[in-house]
Amino acid sequence: MNYEMSNPLSEIETHFNEDYLHFSDVVHPPEGNDRAVGAIWELLSLEQGSSVLELGCGYGRITNRLAEKGARVTGLDISPILLKKAEADAAERRVDVEYVLGDMRSLPWRDRFDAAFLWFTTFGYFDEADNERVLHEAASSLRKGGRLLIDQDNRFALLRDKSPTCRIVQRDDDLRIHLISYDALADRENIERIVVRDGCVRRTRLSIRYYGFTEYFRMLRSAGFQTVEAYGREGGEFTTYSPRLVVVAYK
DSSP states (O other): OOTTOOOOHHHHHHHSSHHHHHTHHHHSOHHHHHHHHHHHHHHTTOOTTOEEEEETOTTSTTHHHHHHTTOEEEEEESOHHHHHHHHHHHHHHTOOOEEEEOOTTSOSOSSOEEEEEEOSSOSOOSOHHHHHHHHHHHHHHEEEEEEEEEEEEOHHHHHHSOSSEEEEEEETTEEEEEEEEEETTTTEEEEEEEEEETTEEEEEEEEEEOOOHHHHHHHHHHTTOSEEEEEOGGGOOOOTTOSEEEEEEEO
16 A cells, blocks of 8 residues: 555646636535635634735635635646636736745745635645645745634545545536545545546546644644644534534644
């Protein structure tokens, strides 16, 4: 068993491509995005003018809405396709957001932001060392007293699900099929995505490492955070039955 599995950066970029974008509004409808933004605003104690960094910002569905609420927002992502969409959406909404093409394992900022976050399972793409490196980089980007939020599937809930599973999303005549298996020994979810679109079939793969709260506590304290809190989905109470684990750490 290889416990140090991860995704090559090129594979991550390939996964988050135009096919990903094509199904995005079906997977993340506007009302869900608005609700997520409200939760993030409260969990990170944001105010008008707060400087916020989203790591793995994708096509800006959260970032641009935070800007509309009055935050000064920067978004970083590895996918040029998604960032182009994010910039177009920001222009349409008439908000000013700084979008940066980059790798969350190596950030250009130091002591700049009031808060940072990784939303909807954008943490865990790498091996153990590089996942921890993301947390250290995030900590370095924050000012003293800054907050970091991580939202991920609750692995207890994943383990209760039968594996493998199949999830299908449809947009008009196009299909996105996720074949999902969970490796309980490595605590990694392995996804094979099959897209049937425009008469073509395309496949990509992604592996995500899931962590429990005690692991987050250890890693975040090591990265320089002073306190770490756990919540359930969108800031509710966390239990083993919660579909999400939301962690908030204070520098």
